Amino acid sequence: MVEKGKIDSTQAILLNITMIFATALLSVPAITATHARQDAWLSSLLATLLALPVAWLTAKLASLFPGKILIEYPEAILGRWAGKILGLLYLLWFIQICSIMVREFGDFMVNAFIPETPIVVVNIIAIAIAAYIITQGLEVMARVNQVFLPLILFSIVLIFVLATPEMDLRRLLPVWESGAMHIFKGALAPLAWYGEISTFAMIVPFLVRPGEARRIALISVVAVGLIFAFLVVGSLAVFGPGIAAMAYPVLNVTRVINIANVIERMDPFIVAVWITGGYIKIAFFYYVIVLGSARWLKLCDFRPLVLPVGVILAALSIMAGDNSLEIFHFIGDVWPFYALFTFEFAIPLGLLVIALFTGRGKDKP
């Protein structure tokens, strides 16, 4: 057994929320608003609905192959060679998204927080802390998340409570101006984020009750969807469709808070709280990579892989793009299609269909 710890269902839900939400918080509201303008909140709700099948699919596959993790399903379904190759592709995909995540995090830090620090320093620190978290194991990661996620959610609620004087719900009007097509386009970016729930299949065997995987996946997606819709509504109420031009709209909401000239200028605090979420999200994907690699290579411990994978991630995070604009372009215009139509939805769907037709996997429903 590569991982000995077990996490309970609540911990899994919280971990899933952080895993999706920590970076969705940054630029996704802006991407959504680019297409749907003041209807962005509709897009985010639509995305939640569309993400439910993805979550269901993930849990379904997991229930067919108990004790196995995502990258081992292909092997069980397609046979040894094809399965190994697909598993490897999954691993590479995780490495890619993890490095982009690190890059996005670093860009955010440098853009908004510590402008003169080289991004490589920020990235290395993030990866080092994530490495420390994962050497402690999944259980500890879940516990750390239990400490910080409530703080993050509290910070979000706090922001929007304090920003109510700046809000004007009329900015959400008129509804349905942009039309269904634009709302759907706007939904793609959050959907790609919610689709990261498929990564949950990598840790299903380590649940105390793996039978609850479906419930966990669905609850996680709905929870993230609601939180995210709340964010979008709040940002729109403060700035209107203008959030489309902002890099990090929620941060801008934080910056305009001013209560009685005393409660103001608290954005560095809030960002500091978000950083913890970023660390946990990076740690989660990092963990998935080393765990998956260890299982793929049939090692008995994943810890020797932590350092080499960390080096790869750090290097890739720098090479991911020349500047932050390229990253914005990627996560805004390329990523949704790329992610959804390969690893998040299309491939799992294909695997499930084949599994059901060939009758592989555990008892059918």
Next chain:
Amino acid sequence: MILFKKPRRPKGTNSRAKDQNPAGGNRETTEQPVQNLLLSTDIESNLKQLKGIFKNCSDVVFREFLFAQREQIKLALVYTDGLVDKTLVSEQIMKALALNVPMATDNMEITRNNALHYVKMRGLCVHQVQETGKIQDVVDAVLSGDTVLMVDGHAIALINGSRGWEARSVADSITETVVRGPRESFVETLRINTSMLRRKIKNPNLKIETLKLGEVTKTELALVYIKGIVNEGLVHEVKDRLSRIKIDGVLESGYIEELIRDHPYSPFATMAHTDRPDRVAANLLEGRVAILVDGTPVALTVPYLFIEAIQTPDDYYEQFLFASAIRVLRVIFLVIALTLPSLYIAIISFHPEMLPTPLLMSIAAQREAVPFPVFVEAFFMEVAFEIIREAGIRLPRPVGQAVSIVAALIIGQAAVQAGLVAGATIIVVALTAMASFTVYYSGSITLRLLRFPLMFLSASLGLLGLISGIVIIVVHLAGMRSFGVPYLAPVAPTIQGDLKDSAVRLPWWSMRRRPHLIGQNDQRREIPGLKPEPPRPGRR
């Protein structure tokens, strides 16, 4: 004000009888190993043996006298001067044997053969008498303050409980004071300490197992738990860890703590230390195990959770709303004590946009004259504070006043007036210092220790460094266990029932269960429906 009196060994405890024979090394002055030697029937040879063992121990007294009857039987008392209750030895043993007993016997013939039995059954007016045939037991007994009586012609010695040495009387707790609640604290004598626990928990299930540790010091330890509540596995684990210890001496419970704790490198304590009997009793009732060590008022309890750093005994005695409010404040103080200087450094040198403009102006004006970067300034002030604190503990009491005045004047005023330090820095350092004393003492040491690396981190990376440091600390804490219990419970992993007694304390009638991970054996603390309310029609 410390009053001295002679504590008596309480009756009814019979713990020494089942002493584990400690794996004693052979450091006595005799040439043969002592532990296996048996007493002989010849009192002279026994005395010779013992005198050889206690050679040059001027405090060990050998008192030989005759038990006069028709046959003259030689008796010998061996005890350590200073450790025994002298009145008891002279009145209840010597006088009884030498004067009272022989006269009181009418028809009985006391011969050499039945002398021992007779002495034990009729002669001694001592509350506790034991027989032994081993020299080792005799030696141990003498050194523990008991009086050994040997009767000629018998290979058995009688050990009379006569412990009574000069000890500090029970006084107020110094390290943990409370406004409401018992004042008493443990003292240096193990028996008095166990008696305090026994007085609080009058139940045969309160088990006090004694064992001896320290090959030279032979310090007595008491392992205390409540059978039926405690998790048996925990008791075994503690015993197992204790049994591995082989060390020359145990002078304080700190020795034990470092030898059996989890995560020996961690700056965070994984065992609670307290000198308050009520705290120990409360912990025992929750299913914890306490380790009391002779010679120190500080008892250890395990498992110890992080949350205990903000819990004090009087939280449970005060009204729960007040207690909860204070606890929430203590959480804030804990954060302040850990992070305030680092936050100050981070804000001043990386994020001045966080301050409201007038405040920024005021701080900027103060800092204009200061020649150092804020990190250096805050660092030196923290060090200065540590100097004052350390001096305050070490210095002889009469000069305390003088030092505190000098410290306050020099650090507080002169430094600001000379423009070496900004006033704001002093406020920050002072606030931090005060906040750090509101948390449990051993916790405050940890906080002080961690403050410096955090200051360093925020001086180099601002809030990013600070939050990274905090994440590292939390990851470290989340990975820790104290005797099998996750250190951050009940927060992470979240145990909903136990959150009733965490950053808040709910009323007693709502805390129906013992801590989930500690009192597993018997979860029920009280019956449901204890909430006081007016009788309702139809209710009974």
Next chain:
Amino acid sequence: MIKKICSLVLVVLLVLQGGCWGRKELGQLAIVMAAGVDRAPGGDIRLTVQLARPRAFGGGVERPSGAQENNAWVISENGETVLDAQRNLEKRVSRSIYWGHNVILVFGEELAREGIRQAFNFFTRSPTARETLWVMVARGKAEDVLNSHSQLENTSAQSAGSMLRMRVGEPVMLKDLSMMLASKGTNPALPRVELTASGRPQGPGMVENIPQGYKGAQQPPVGTHAEITLTGTGIFKDDKLVGWLNVRETRGLLWLKDEIKRGVVTVPSPVEPGKKISINITRGNTRVEAFFDGESVWFDVWMKMEGTLWEQQSKEKLTNPVIYKAIEKAMSREIENIARGALNKAQLEYGVDIFGFGEAFHRKYKREWASMQNRWNEVFAGAQVNIAVEGRIRRTGLTTNRLSEPQ
């Protein structure tokens, strides 16, 4: 173990290195309190900054008594862009210029007439400058306005900021300006500031030169102290300044935008001609609804204003319902007049929608808006606006009728 120590040392080195990049120790910062942007000859931007001098602020450290020091240092520099000008400024300022506490941003009149888009992007993009800084437009040169002191506040910038925070002018933050510029349904309106003679200087070295040369500016007597004063509102068409509203019209603008309700309305006494009654408006609510019948656009505006009667020159009995009804009526009429004044100026004189009526129209007629948004200002100029005001006097302070009159 050695490996562990080595990696620890590496991490420490990495972190230490970080210290050299991001740090901006408070003592190394030149804190900008106010920024002014003017048009320099030759198409350049002239950036003026008012830098705080913390040394002069006191703050615990005893100051040598007597001499009053200047709290701010005002310095200007030209450049092709704002950032370029800032770069040039840094050659003259020994500390690094720090925007995190910039309170106000003032556009010079000349630059504002050419368009402010060219000058304010820097402030939204820079992570240190706040979105909450107050934006205003100067009558004349921004540079002159910044070159001033405040008697009550530390700097004149804070003084101007406080006045806007107290809502005596049209309060526009940087984020509001961005939103107004982004929206086609409204045009920006910025508070107008200028220097006016305000009492006598308090101490040596505090005499200011009030810039002269435009109408209305008082000729300053020698040794006059000047303060930044809010004197109305600048009206913009998209990003170009087209005209002004005076103080009275500004109040109408604020009421119509439903932004600020406070203000004082003075009406003639219904009984004694020539005597006045003043009502302090405390609460209010404005609702705008757009109508479109396929050809013409019109707006219905409902204003509900409540106030306290706080001054009465005449001596009529207020407890008489007939009297106070009459006062309320006069109050409503006056409010309508004030609002109408602003509206007329915007519609007839400048043809610019600064009230956000376009957004009200957009919210209701989202399909028609698509064809109308690019010529909205013309549509607005021709639209009819019906104003219905309901004025109410809720309280009369501590007296009912006049205390000084025999009953």
